[in-house]
Amino acid sequence: MFPTHDGQACIWVCIPAADAGAVRRGAGSRVEAFGELLERSAPQLAERLRHARRTSPVQGMLRQPNQLRRAFGPGWALVGDAGYYRDAVTAYGISDAFRDAELLAVALDQALGATAEAEEAAALAGYQQQRDQALREVFEITCRLSAYPPVPAFVELQKQLAGAIDTQSAALAARPVPGERRLATA
Numbered sequence: 001m002f003p004t005h006d007g008q009a010c011i012w013v014c015i016p017a018a019d020a021g022a023v024r025r026g027a028g029s030r031v032e033a034f035g036e037l038l039e040r041s042a043p044q045l046a047e048r049l050r051h052a053r054r055t056s057p058v059q060g061m062l063r064q065p066n067q068l069r070r071a072f073g074p075g076w077a078l079v080g081d082a083g084y085y086r087d088a089v090t091a092y093g094i095s096d097a098f099r100d101a102e103l104l105a106v107a108l109d110q111a112l113g114a115t116a117e118a119e120e121a122a123a124l125a126g127y128q129q130q131r132d133q134a135l136r137e138v139f140e141i142t143c144r145l146s147a148y149p150p151v152p153a154f155v156e157l158q159k160q161l162a163g164a165i166d167t168q169s170a171a172l173a174a175r176p177v178p179g180e181r182r183l184a185t186a
Contacts, residue, residue, distance in 0.1 A: 011038065011045070017063045021062060030060060071128035071131055077127065092161075103134070137168075
């Protein structure tokens with residue numbers, strides 16, 4: 001459960017697709033299926049929600065493919081989920097969008113200052129290479145987590161994920177602030 005806007009919260013149940021599908025087939029509606037899954041995984045929260053007002057429909061998503069897309073082409077570039085999709089089991093997507101936007105901004109600054117199309121293509125190819133390198137470890141761990149291995153392996157993967165996120169965050173924090181030199185000399 002996490003806060004969203006206007007005092008509301010989003011409640012998310014993440015389980016293997018086969019288990020979710022079985023519950024959904026046995027329930028009369030998505031709302032009933034969600035209630036059953038929530039009761040199984042967080043009974044105290046399910047009890048609190050009995051007296052709450054739902055403000056949006058119950059949504060579900062099964063078997064979303066983990067995929068990596070090309071990050072740029074003539075006149076376009078992709079960041080975050082648009083550039084690749086990783087199973088939501090890690091709940092780490094928005095950080096990717098911020099990272100990619102910063103990497104892309106630096107590449108676009110280089111591309112806009114380029115004197116030849118080849119330099120522009122090289123800047124955008126550099127963006128894709130940096131993005132792919134930055135996302136690789138978290139993407140691979142997420143793919144393994146989304147298979148829902150036995151609990152001890154799942155916990156170990158969560159520890160690996162935390163380490164990978166820390167490493168990625170430190171690498172991004174060590175990068176120079178885009179345009180900082182220009183601002184200092186202006």
